[in-house]
Amino acid sequence: MTAKPLLTMRKIYKVFPGVKALSDVDFTLRSGEIHALLGENGAGKSTLIKVLTGVEKLDSGQIELSGEEIRTKSPKHAQELGISTVYQEVNLCANLSVAENIFIGREPKKNGMIDWKTINSRTKKLLNKLNIDIDVTQTLSHYSVAVQQMVAIARAIDVEAKVLILDEPTSSLDATECEKLFNVMNQLKSEGMGIVFVTHFLDQVYAVSDRITILRNGELVGEFLAAELPKLELISKMIGKGYDVLSETIKNTDNDQDIEKQVYLRADKVLSIGNIKEFTLDVKKSEVLGLAGLLGSGRSETARVIFGADKVSSGTLYIKGEKVNLGKPLDAIKKGIAYCPEDRKTDAILGNLSIRENIIVALQSKEGMFKFIGRKKQEEIADYYIKLLQIKTPNREQLIKNLSGGNQQKVILARWLATHPELLILDEPTRGIDIGTKAEIQQLVVELAHGEMAVIFISSEMDEMLRCCTRMAVFSEKQKLGELEGDEISEQKIMKMIAGGNER
Amino acid sequence: MIISMLKKNFSIIVTILLFVVLFIAGAATYKGFLNAQVFLNLLIDNAYLIIVAIGMTFVLISGGIDISVGSVVAFVCMFSAHLLQKGWNPVAVMLLSLTVGTFGGFIMGYMIHCYEVQPFIATLAGQFLYRGICYVISTESISITNPTYSFIANYQIRLAPKMYISISVVIALLMVAVTAIVLKYTKFGRNVYAIGGNEHSAGLMGLPVAHVKISVYALSGFCAALGGIVFSFYTLSGYGLQNIGLEMDAIASAVIGGTLLTGGVGTVIGSMFGVLIQGIIQTIIIFQGNLSSWWTKVAVAALLCLFVVLQRVIETKGQSVKQQKKAAV
Ligand SMILES: Nc1ncnc2c1ncn2[C@@H]1O[C@H](COP(=O)(O)OP(=O)(O)OP(=O)(O)O)[C@@H](O)[C@H]1O
Ligand SMILES: [Mg+2]
Numbered sequence: 001m002t003a004k005p006l007l008t009m010r011k012i013y014k015v016f017p018g019v020k021a022l023s024d025v026d027f028t029l030r031s032g033e034i035h036a037l038l039g040e041n042g043a044g045k046s047t048l049i050k051v052l053t054g055v056e057k058l059d060s061g062q063i064e065l066s067g068e069e070i071r072t073k074s075p076k077h078a079q080e081l082g083i084s085t086v087y088q089e090v091n092l093c094a095n096l097s098v099a100e101n102i103f104i105g106r107e108p109k110k111n112g113m114i115d116w117k118t119i120n121s122r123t124k125k126l127l128n129k130l131n132i133d134i135d136v137t138q139t140l141s142h143y144s145v146a147v148q149q150m151v152a153i154a155r156a157i158d159v160e161a162k163v164l165i166l167d168e169p170t171s172s173l174d175a176t177e178c179e180k181l182f183n184v185m186n187q188l189k190s191e192g193m194g195i196v197f198v199t200h201f202l203d204q205v206y207a208v209s210d211r212i213t214i215l216r217n218g219e220l221v222g223e224f225l226a227a228e229l230p231k232l233e234l235i236s237k238m239i240g241k242g243y244d245v246l247s248e249t250i251k252n253t254d255n256d257q258d259i260e261k262q263v264y265l266r267a268d269k270v271l272s273i274g275n276i277k278e279f280t281l282d283v284k285k286s287e288v289l290g291l292a293g294l295l296g297s298g299r300s301e302t303a304r305v306i307f308g309a310d311k312v313s314s315g316t317l318y319i320k321g322e323k324v325n326l327g328k329p330l331d332a333i334k335k336g337i338a339y340c341p342e343d344r345k346t347d348a349i350l351g352n353l354s355i356r357e358n359i360i361v362a363l364q365s366k367e368g369m370f371k372f373i374g375r376k377k378q379e380e381i382a383d384y385y386i387k388l389l390q391i392k393t394p395n396r397e398q399l400i401k402n403l404s405g406g407n408q409q410k411v412i413l414a415r416w417l418a419t420h421p422e423l424l425i426l427d428e429p430t431r432g433i434d435i436g437t438k439a440e441i442q443q444l445v446v447e448l449a450h451g452e453m454a455v456i457f458i459s460s461e462m463d464e465m466l467r468c469c470t471r472m473a474v475f476s477e478k479q480k481l482g483e484l485e486g487d488e489i490s491e492q493k494i495m496k497m498i499a500g501g502n503e504r
Numbered sequence: 505m506i507i508s509m510l511k512k513n514f515s516i517i518v519t520i521l522l523f524v525v526l527f528i529a530g531a532a533t534y535k536g537f538l539n540a541q542v543f544l545n546l547l548i549d550n551a552y553l554i555i556v557a558i559g560m561t562f563v564l565i566s567g568g569i570d571i572s573v574g575s576v577v578a579f580v581c582m583f584s585a586h587l588l589q590k591g592w593n594p595v596a597v598m599l600l601s602l603t604v605g606t607f608g609g610f611i612m613g614y615m616i617h618c619y620e621v622q623p624f625i626a627t628l629a630g631q632f633l634y635r636g637i638c639y640v641i642s643t644e645s646i647s648i649t650n651p652t653y654s655f656i657a658n659y660q661i662r663l664a665p666k667m668y669i670s671i672s673v674v675i676a677l678l679m680v681a682v683t684a685i686v687l688k689y690t691k692f693g694r695n696v697y698a699i700g701g702n703e704h705s706a707g708l709m710g711l712p713v714a715h716v717k718i719s720v721y722a723l724s725g726f727c728a729a730l731g732g733i734v735f736s737f738y739t740l741s742g743y744g745l746q747n748i749g750l751e752m753d754a755i756a757s758a759v760i761g762g763t764l765l766t767g768g769v770g771t772v773i774g775s776m777f778g779v780l781i782q783g784i785i786q787t788i789i790i791f792q793g794n795l796s797s798w799w800t801k802v803a804v805a806a807l808l809c810l811f812v813v814l815q816r817v818i819e820t821k822g823q824s825v826k827q828q829k830k831a832a833v
Contacts, residue, residue, distance in 0.1 A: 055708065076710035091708035093701035095768035096694075104698055105691075105710050113689040137512075155709075 005064075006031040006194040007052075007163055012061035014044075014051055014218075016402065018394030021047040025061075025220045027213055029163065029194040034185060036205045036226070037198045039215035039238055040434040041406030042392030045198050046088050048215070049165055053078040053085050066162065079105075084161035086152045088168050088198070088405045094141035094148075099123035101140050102155045126154050130180050145172045146295070150181075157184060164188060165196040168405065170204060171432050174295035174460065182208050200406070200434055201461075202231055216240055239436040261286055263321075264423055264454040265337075267306060270315035275301040278315065279480035281473060283423060288445060288455045290469030292462075292494050298478040299458050300342055303425045306456070307339040308332040333366055336422035340413055340429055342458075348412045351401035355393060355411055356382035358400045362415045385414035388444065390437050406432045413441070417448075424448065425456040430464060442468050462491050474498060515762035515815065516774045522807075523777050526784045534791040540667050546783040551672035552577065552735040553753060553782075557761075557775040558683050559727025560754040565687075566720045567700040567767025568616065568623035572630030573728040574750030576605055578743070579634040580732025584653075585646035585742030594652040602729045608634070609725020613718035627721075631751070638744035645743035648736060657737040672734040679730070683772045696720060700767030756804055757782060760811050781807065 007029040014022040022044045029035050037045050051058040054072030063070050065081060072078045078085070092101045099120045107114045108122075123136040132150055140148060149172045156164060166185075170178050185195055185208055197209060205212065205226065212229060214221040214237050221237050229237075261284040271278040276298045283289055283306075291299035304310040306317070308326030317324050319335055326332045329339070341348070350358055360378050367373065373381075382396040389410040393403060400411055409432050416424065426445065430438045445468055449455045459465050465472065472489055474481045474497045481497050531538035547554075556573050563570045580601045587597045608630060615626045648654075660668040687693035695716045698706040707713045736742065759765065760781055761774025785807075786800045 074710070075708050076712060079710040085708075087708055091705040093698045093705050093709075093768070095701035096697060100694065104694055107691060107694065113685070114691070114694065 008064045010062040013059040014047055015059055020218050022218045031192045031194045032189055033210045034189055034195045034197055034208050036209035036212045037196055038212060040436060042404040043215040044218040045215060046167055049167055053083055082162040084156045084159045085165040086156045086169050090148050090152055092140055092148060092152055095139060097137050098140055098151055099136040101151055126158055130154060149173060163194050167198045168432060170199055214238055235435055266318040268316045270305060271313050272305045272310045273313040275310045277479040283454050285452055285454050286449055287470045288449045288457050288468050290465045290472040291458045292465055292472050293475030297475040299475045300427055303427055303456060307337055307425060338416045338419050338421035339425040340416040342427040349400055349408055354397045355400055356396045358411050359385055359414045359418055363418045366419050381418055389414055406434060409433055423454040427458045516771055519761050519774055519777045523781050530788045537791055544669050546780055547673045548670050550779050550783045551676040552731040554676040554776050554779045555679050555727050555734060556731035557754040557757040557779050558679055558772050559724035561758045561763055561770050561772050561775040562696055562720050563724045564758050564763045565700045565770045566696045570627045570724045571751045572627040573754060574747045575631045575634035576728035577732040577735050577750055578746045579638050580729050581736040582638045582641050582742035582744060584736050585648050586641050588648055588650040589646060594650050598733055601733055602726060605729025606722050606726040610722040613721030617714050617717045645741050647741040657740055672737055675734060680772055680776050697768055756808055760807055
C-alpha cells in the first residue's frame with residue numbers, strides 16, 4: 001500500500017457566527033486509498049470539505065496538495081487543481097439535460113462550438129458504466145433523486161482528478177446502486193486516486209474504506225485503520241461515550257398483553273394504477289407497522305396512496321371504520337395523518353426561515369390560519385424538539401440553511417412530529433442522521449406508538465425495521481406479498497418472502 | 505425521436521403556431537393583409553423591440569430582470585440627437601452610445617452580484633437615472649438631421665419588386681442569429697441557463713457565476729443601446745417621454761416566447777416571435793380600423809395569462825411524468 005500523502009490539511013480553523021465548526025483539525029489523504037470521514041451530525045465533515053474546495057473561506061490553517069501549499073479560492077479553482085467533489089446537497093441544475101449536467105463547464109468543442117453529439121454519446125457511455133440507462137437529452141428534473149445522485153457522481157468521477165470527495169453520496173441509493181458505486185470507487189483507487197468518503201452508514205464504511213478519520217464537535221478525534229477499529233469502538237469514538245443501546249431491542253414490550261388493538265385505518269382492496277397493485281392493509285393504533293421491501297418495491301407508493309398523494313383507482317379507505325375519500329394530502333392532514341416524505345432533502349426545507357418557523361409551519365396549517373400559535377408556545381415547541389432530537393444549533397432562531405445536512409433532516413422530522421397526528425407515516429426518517437440520534441429517533445417512534453398513535457415506518461435499513469416494528473407488511477415489485485407479526489419477524493423470513501415473490 | 509423533439513420545444517412551437525394562426529386569421533378577414541410587405545413591415549416596425557427583447561431574454565434566463573431598458577432606449581435617442589446636433593461624427597455617436605449602454609449594464613450587474621441588490625431595485629435605479637438624464641439634456645423633442653442617420657433610416661433593401669426591408673431589420677435578424685448560437689453553442693450561453701436553473705449549484709459545479717451574471721446585464725445594456733440606435737433610425741428624433749413601459753413589452757415578448765420568469769428556460773427565437781405576435785395583433789387592429797390601438801394591450805394581456813397558465817400546465821405534466829418514471833424504476 002502506498003503511504004505517500006497526497007493531501008494534507010493542518011491546524012484547520014473555521015468559525016461561523018455562534019458555532020466553532022472546525023478547530024485545530026488535521027486530515028491526511030494518501031493516494032490510492034479510500035478514506036472515510038466520520039462524525040455525528042454537525043461534527044464538521046461538510047465544513048472541512050467546503051474549506052478544502054473553496055466554498056467557504058478558511059479562518060486559518062495549511063493545505064498541501066502533492067507537496068505544494070494551496071489556498072483554494074473557489075470550487076472552480078479546486079476543480080482546476082484536481083479536486084473533484086460531490087457535495088452533500090445535490091449540486092446540479094434541474095433545468096439542464098442529464099448530459100449537460102455532466103459536461104457543463106468542460107464542454108468538448110468542435111470548430112469553437114459546443115459539440116452536443118459528443119456530449120450526449122459520452123454521457124451515455126459513462127452512465128452505462130454505472131448501469132443507468134436513461135434518455136440523457138431529457139432535463140434532469142424528470143428523474144428521481146436517486147438518478148440525480150448518480151448523475152452527480154458520474155460528473156465527479158469523469159473529470160481527471162487526483163482527489164475525489166463524496167459527501168454522503170449514497171443517501172438516496174439502493175443496495176445495487178451502492179454496489180456499483182463501490183466498484184467504481186475501488187477501480188479509481190487502484191488507479192491511484194485518493195477518495196474521501198462521508199457517510200452515516202457504518203456498514204458501507206467497512207465495505208470500502210482503508211482508513212477512517214473521526215471528527216466530534218469540530219475537533220479531531222483521530223485517524224485509524226479501518227481494519228483495526230471495531231464498529232462499537234468506532235461508534236463510541238464518534239459520539240464520545242459508550243454505546244450499548246444498539247444491542248437492546250426497544251420494541252413494544254406490552255405485546256404480550258394481547259389487548260385487541262383498534263384498527264385506525266383500513267385499506268380495502270386498494271389499487272393505484274401505475275403505482276401499486278391491489279392490496280389490503282390494516283393500520284392499528286398503538287403499533288409500529290413496518291413496510292418492508294427494496295427501494296421501488298411499492299412501500300413508499302403505499303404510503304403515498306394512504307396519504308392521498310397518489311390517486312386511489314379502485315377500492316376503499318376506511319378511517320376508524322368510516323369510509324373516506326382522500327383526494328389530496330390536505331384531506332389526509334385534516335383527518336389526522338402526517339407524512340414525512342423520503343426526499344425531504346430538496347422539497348421540504350424552507351431555507352430562509354428559522355428552525356422555529358420550520359418546525360411550526362405544519363402545525364400552524366393544520367390548526368388553520370386563524371388560530372395563531374403564540375410566540376411563547378412556538379418557542380416551547382421548538383426548544384422541546386431541538387432537545388429531543390439533539391439538533392445541533394446555537395439557538396432556535398438560526399436559519400435552517402445554516403444547519404448541517406443531518407440537522408436539517410431532524411428539523412423536518414420535528415415538523416411532522418409536532419403536529420401530533422393520529423397516524424404518522426415516516427418514510428426513511430433516519431436517512432442522513434447519525435447513529436446516536438438514529439437510536440434516539442427509533443426510541444421516540446416506539447414511545448409515540450405507546451401513546452395511542454399509529455405509526456407506519458419505512459426504512460431501507462433492516463436492523464432499524466427489526467428494532468422498531470411490531471408488525472410488517474412485505475412488498476416486492478409494486479405488490480404486497482404478505483404480513484409478519486411479533487416473533488415471526490426476522491431478516492431471513494423477510495428476505496425469503498421477497499425472494500419468493502420475485503420467483504413468481 | 506421526433507416526438508421527443510416536439511415535446512422539448514413545445515412552448516416555442518405553440519408560440520410560432522399562434523403567430524401563424526393570427527396571420528392566417530388576419531389574411532382571411534382583411535383584404536390586403538396577405539401581402540409579404542405586411543409581414544416585412546412587422547419586422548421593420550419592431551426591429552428595435554426585437555433587439556431589446558434579446559437582451560431581456562438573457563437576463564430572464566439567468567433568473568434576473570432588467571427594467572432599465574426602456575429608459576436606455578430613450579436615453580440613447582436623446583443623447584444621439586443631442587450630440588449629432590452639436591455636429592459629432594455619427595459613427596462616434598453610435599459607438600459611444602453602445603459603450604454607455606454596456607457600461608451602465610455592467611454597473612447594474614456588478615451591484616446585483618457583488619452587493620446582492622435585488623435586480624429589480626438595481627435596474628429601477630438605472631431606469632430613473634437614464635430617464636432623468638434625458639430630461640436634463642432637454643425637455644423638448646430634438647430631431648435628427650444628420651445625413652448618415654437619414655440615409656440609414658431611409659435606405660430600403662429590395663428583396664423583390666415591392667418587397668423591402670430596412671437596415672434595422674438586418675441588424676435585428678443578425679442579432680437574433682448570433683445570440684441564438686451563443687445561447688446554444690457557447691459556454692457563456694450554457695452558463696446563463698445553469699445560473700438561472702440554480703445559482704448555488706452552478707457555483708458548486710465550478711462555473712464562473714460572477715462573470716456570467718455581470719456579463720448578462722452588460723449584454724442587456726448593449727442590446728438596449730443598440731435598440732436605441734435602431735429606434736433613432738426609425739423616428740429620427742429624441743424625446744424624453746419615448747418608450748415608457750418598453751421594458752414591459754420586452755418582458756411580455758419573452759414570456760409569450762416561452763421564457764420562464766423564474767429563470768433557466770427560454771430562447772431568443774421564441775422572444776422574437778413574442779415580439780412579432782404583439783406586432784401582428786397591432787396590425788390586425790389597425791386593419792380593423794374602428795378599435796383603439798389600446799386593444800393591443802388587452803389582447804396581449806389575455807395572451808400573457810394564457811401562456812403563463814400553459815407553462816404551469818406543462819410544468820405539472822412534467823411532475824406527473826416524474827412520478828410515473830419513479831414508480832416504473
Ligand atoms: N453557513 C453556515 N452558517 C452557520 N453555521 C454553519 C454554516 N454551515 C455549517 N454551520 C455549522 O457548522 C457545524 C458543522 O456543520 P457541517 O455541515 O460541517 O456538519 P456535518 O458534519 O457535515 O454534519 P451532517 O452529517 O449533518 O452533514 C454545524 O453546527 C452547522 O450548524
Ligand atoms: Mg454534512
